[in-house]
Amino acid sequence: MSQAKLEVRDLRVSFAGHPVASVPELNVDGGEIVGLAGESGSGKSMTILAVLGLAGTAGAAVTGSVRLDGQELIGLSAARLRAIRGRRIAAIFQSPALAFNPVFRVGAIVSRTLRQHGLSGAEATARADAAMRSVLLPPELLDRYPAQLSGGQLQRVAIALALALRAEVLLADEPTSALDVTVQAEVLELLRELRDSRGMAVLFVSHDLAVIAELCDRVAIMRAGQVVEQGPTGQVIAAPRHDYTRELLAAVPRLGE
Amino acid sequence: MADDILLDVRDLRVSFGPVRAVDGVSLAISRGPFGIALVGESGSGKTTVGRAILRLVPASGGTIAFDGQDVLGLRGPRLRAYRRAVQIVFQDADNSLDPRMRIGTTLGEVLIAHGLAGRGALGGLAGRGALGGRATARVAAQVAALLSEAALDPALASRYPHQLSGGQRQRVAIARALAVSPRLLVLDEPTSALDVTAQARILALVRRLRDERQLAYLLITHNLAIIPGLCEQMVVLYLGRVAESGPTGELLARPAHPYTLALRSAVPEIDAAARRSRIILPGDTPQAGSTPPGCPFHPRCPLAIDVCRTTVPPLQAVAPGRQAACHRAGEVLSGLRPPGAPAQLAEDPGRPR
Numbered sequence: 001m002s003q004a005k006l007e008v009r010d011l012r013v014s015f016a017g018h019p020v021a022s023v024p025e026l027n028v029d030g031g032e033i034v035g036l037a038g039e040s041g042s043g044k045s046m047t048i049l050a051v052l053g054l055a056g057t058a059g060a061a062v063t064g065s066v067r068l069d070g071q072e073l074i075g076l077s078a079a080r081l082r083a084i085r086g087r088r089i090a091a092i093f094q095s096p097a098l099a100f101n102p103v104f105r106v107g108a109i110v111s112r113t114l115r116q117h118g119l120s121g122a123e124a125t126a127r128a129d130a131a132m133r134s135v136l137l138p139p140e141l142l143d144r145y146p147a148q149l150s151g152g153q154l155q156r157v158a159i160a161l162a163l164a165l166r167a168e169v170l171l172a173d174e175p176t177s178a179l180d181v182t183v184q185a186e187v188l189e190l191l192r193e194l195r196d197s198r199g200m201a202v203l204f205v206s207h208d209l210a211v212i213a214e215l216c217d218r219v220a221i222m223r224a225g226q227v228v229e230q231g232p233t234g235q236v237i238a239a240p241r242h243d244y245t246r247e248l249l250a251a252v253p254r255l256g257e
Numbered sequence: 258m259a260d261d262i263l264l265d266v267r268d269l270r271v272s273f274g275p276v277r278a279v280d281g282v283s284l285a286i287s288r289g290p291f292g293i294a295l296v297g298e299s300g301s302g303k304t305t306v307g308r309a310i311l312r313l314v315p316a317s318g319g320t321i322a323f324d325g326q327d328v329l330g331l332r333g334p335r336l337r338a339y340r341r342a343v344q345i346v347f348q349d350a351d352n353s354l355d356p357r358m359r360i361g362t363t364l365g366e367v368l369i370a371h372g373l374a375g376r377g378a379l380g381g382l383a384g385r386g387a388l389g390g391r392a393t394a395r396v397a398a399q400v401a402a403l404l405s406e407a408a409l410d411p412a413l414a415s416r417y418p419h420q421l422s423g424g425q426r427q428r429v430a431i432a433r434a435l436a437v438s439p440r441l442l443v444l445d446e447p448t449s450a451l452d453v454t455a456q457a458r459i460l461a462l463v464r465r466l467r468d469e470r471q472l473a474y475l476l477i478t479h480n481l482a483i484i485p486g487l488c489e490q491m492v493v494l495y496l497g498r499v500a501e502s503g504p505t506g507e508l509l510a511r512p513a514h515p516y517t518l519a520l521r522s523a524v525p526e527i528d529a530a531a532r533r534s535r536i537i538l539p540g541d542t543p544q545a546g547s548t549p550p551g552c553p554f555h556p557r558c559p560l561a562i563d564v565c566r567t568t569v570p571p572l573q574a575v576a577p578g579r580q581a582a583c584h585r586a587g588e589v590l591s592g593l594r595p596p597g598a599p600a601q602l603a604e605d606p607g608r609p610r
Contacts, residue, residue, distance in 0.1 A: 040423065040452050150299070180298040180479045182538055185523040189537060207452030210482075210525035214532070237527060251457035252527050253482035255509060 003070055004029045005201040006051070006089075006169050011064035013046045013055050020060070021046040021225045026203075028169065033195050033202040035216030035233065037209055037248065043225040044205045048173050051203070052091055053081045068169065087117045090162030094174040096154035100146035106154075107142030110161055117165055124164075131164035132157070135190055152183030159190060163198075170194065173205045188215050210252045213237050221245050263288045263324065263473050264310065264343075264441055270318035271302070271309050271497075277548070278305045280497040281319070286441065289473035292463075292488035294505065296478060296520065302497035303477045307443045310475070311345050312336065323441075341371055344434035348446035350426035354418040360429055361414030364400045367436040374399070399436075407432035408462055424455030428462060435466070442474040448483065460487060481509065482524045493517050496553040499572055501586075503579030513581035513590045515560045536595055552584065559595035560585055 004027035013021040021043030028034045036044045049055040050062045053073055066073045068088060073081065093099055100109055107128065114124035129139040135156040146154060155175055162170050172191065176184035192215065194200045206212055212219050213233060220230035221244065229242040240246045264286040271279040279302045286293050295303045308314045310321060312328065321328040323339060331339050347353045354363055368374040375395035401411035407428040418426055427447060434442055444463065448456035460483055466472055467487075476488055484491055484505055491509075492502040493516060501514040512518045519536040526532045538557045549556055555565040564584050572582040575590055585593065 039454050181481070181523040181525075182298055182479075182520060184525070185535055186537055188525075189535070207454070208525065209453070210527040213527045213529075214525045234529070248454065249527065251454040253453070253456070253460070253480070254527065255482050255485065255521065255524050 005069060006203065007065070007067040007070075008047075008051065009065040009067075011047065011050055011062070011066065013043070013050045013060050013062050015060050019225055021050065021222070023047055023064075023220075023222075023227055026220055026227070026230075028201040028203050030168065030201050031195055031199040032218070033191065033204055033216045035212035035219035036203060036205045036222060037207065037212050037219055038222035039207055039248075041224075042222040044222055045173055046225075047222070048091065048171050048203070048205060051171060052085055052089065054085075083117075086113065086167075087165050088167060089169040089171065090165060090167035091171040091173065092155065092158040092162070092175045094177050096151060096158050096175075096178075097146060099158055100154060102146050104145075105142065106144055106146060106149065106157055109146075110142060110157070110164065113161060114164055127164040128160070131160035134163055135160045136186075150183070152179050152186060155179065155183075155187055156190065159187075159194070163194070167200070169201045169203070171203050171205075174207070175204075176211065177206070177208070184211070191215065208252065209237065209248050221248065261287050263291075265322040266306070266310065266319070267321075268319040269306065269309060269316055269321065271305050271314055272317045278302045278497050279309065280548075282306055282492075282494065282497070282499055283319075284492050284499075284502065286473050286475060289440065289471040290467045291473045292467065292476060292490075293474075294476045294478060294484045294488040294491040295494060296481060296484070296491055297494035298479055298520075300496075301494040303494050304445055305497075306494070307345065307445050307475060307477050310443060311340065311343060313345075341437045342439055343441045343443065344437065344439040345443040345445060346427070346430050346434050346447050348449050350423065350430045350450075351418070353430055354426060354433075356418055358417075359414065360404075360416055360418065360421070361397065361400045363429070364403055364414070364433055364436055365396045367433055368396055368399055371437050373437065403432040403436055404429075406435060406466075408458070422455070423451050424458055427451065427455075427459055431459075431462065431466075435470070438470075440473060442472055443477070444474055445477045446479070447476075449479070456483070463487060480524065481520055485509065493520070496548055498553060499580070499582060500554065501579075501581040501583075503576070507576070507579065511590060513575045513579065513586040514554075514583045515558050515585070515589060515595070516554050518589065518594070519557075519559075552582075554583075560589070560593065 006028040008023050008026040011023040012019060036047060038044050046055060049058060051066050055062050062074060064074065100106065110128045111124040114127060115121065128142060132139045132142065137153060137156050141149060141153060176187050179187065191202060195202055204216055216233045218231065219233045219236050220227050223244045229236060229245050236245060240249060262285050267283045269279055269282045295306060297303045305314060309316050316329055328339060375392035400414050404411045404413060409425060409428050413421065448459050464487060488505050491505045493500045493514065495516050500516045509521060512521060519538050522536045536559060551567045552565040552570050555561040558565065570582045570584045572580050575581045575586045583589065
């Protein structure tokens with residue numbers, strides 16, 4: 001049986017015995033963007049946190065299996081997990097402004113992270129510059145403070161950090177929901193580029209099926225902590241099988257013509 | 258001035274120090290039911306226009322007339338009366354509702370402050386904070402009616418904001434605006450913080466209130482997709498100036514400004530057939546403090562030619578009821594499009610602050 005880059009099986013996240021997310025099966029392969037769609041509170045973000053091994057820090061209990069290249073991540077020691085999280089599995093979130101410590105220059109944050117993962121100072125600088133160029137940002141922006149960058153620029157820096165670490169899996173939790181549509185279009189284009197030219201495996205969380213439709217190869221629809229439907233994006237959107245999927249589809253505003 | 262104009266904004270200017278956030282914006286809002294959209298990216302000045310209309314930021318030039326009355330010169334009781342007639346709903350209901358007040362208290366306070374509490378048998382007797390038991394019961398009834406009108410369960414009156422969902426909180430913010438029976442609503446990105454399902458409910462509510470209350474509203478948004486069906490007219494702002502304005506249907510079907518083309522192409526489309534070739538604009542929106550010479554849009558414009566780099570295009574009529582500020586508006590209107598969508602950019606101009 002061929003093995004996907006990231007394999008989630010029977011994942012259950014619960015708070016004090018109360019289940020908040022349950023994912024029986026979800027695969028994300030290299031060179032593929034898989035969408036996780038649903039409303040606020042449907043369990044999308046808890047799924048992401050569980051994959052990152054961070055759900056426990058939020059007080060949740062996690063059972064099931066999350067495998068990266070066949071290696072089980074659930075139950076791994078904190079130290080082993082730290083070597084994987086960030087380095088092999090990177091994550092970007094809805095609010096890039098909250099992801100950067102405001103009192104440090106962007107470049108200092110980026111190079112410290114790279115050094116944490118074993119790079120020398122010189123290597124870190126070179127990689128950071130190259131990564132900035134590949135997300136279409138001038139490396140000079142590394143000299144600025146987070147508040148001096150726009151939301152779209154910061155989100156691209158967050159992606160650049162994942163690139164500099166040579167991450168194989170990118171977890172993207174509503175990365176464009178706080179951005180203007182024009183900037184969103186740029187970030188989506190960048191994610192496609194990462195999938196196509198670097199073969200990254202991307203798990204993309206969004207409430208907006210229009211964005212999912214444009215970006216994702218496959219999609220899983222979540223509602224109240226359960227995956228209610230999953231399949232190739234075109235198929236799910238053209239012929240939704242679950243009422244909730246139809247509801248989500250109906251909510252998407254259309255420009256029409 | 259035409260009788261059907263409720264709010265007439267002419268050549269509005271707002272400066273923050275040397276920064277011209279709004280630089281000569283004109284727009285006319287008809288009497289309700291009527292919707293007009295103000296569209297642009299972050300930094301385009303759209304929120305500042307909304308705030309200047311409310312007199313929340315001072316205008317440095319231009320005129321605003323409400324029902325033919327000069328707004329910028331209003332003071333004291335007449336300013337209060339104006340602010341009752343024109344209400345605003347902010348993007349973030351989390352920050353615009355007092356977290357320590359129950360929903361019912363928040364709504365009741367508005368009624369009391371504006372002397373609208375217990376109207377009816379009590380007449381004007383219900384003063385600030387000095388309500389008798391019967392008046393309190395009447396306020397509660399008014400609050401319940403407001404919540405119902407905003408499609409909320411009246412039982413939510415006893416809850417605190419954090420006990421409500423984002424969509425519910427935004428409907429409370431709308432109910433609060435409705436409490437004083439406004440004639441004009443300024444809706445500043447009312448759904449940007451919500452997911453699409455909550456957004457759809459808010460937009461349906463606005464549509465219903467528009468007819469039931471004969472409301473006029475200014476919808477401030479960066480998302481073109483929510484405008485059709487809500488707004489007859491739209492105004493596209495770029496760096497504090499009007500790039501294009503006109504009837505929504507025509508403007509979206511046949512933009513006259515390349516910026517509108519780019520905004521339209523950026524909207525994610527669920528129907529593959531409706532997907533257009535994407536025009537990715539290089540760089541972020543420049544800051545209002547660093548307006549380039551010539552057309553403000555030219556550094557990002559895929560159709561810029563020499564004249565665009567030197568001469569500011571005037572806003573002029575391009576079709577009946579439509580205006581655009583672009584040297585090539587005529588060509589764009591008749592179908593000129595950027596050559597292929599530039600998928601990748603060699604170098605990002607970055608447009609640093």
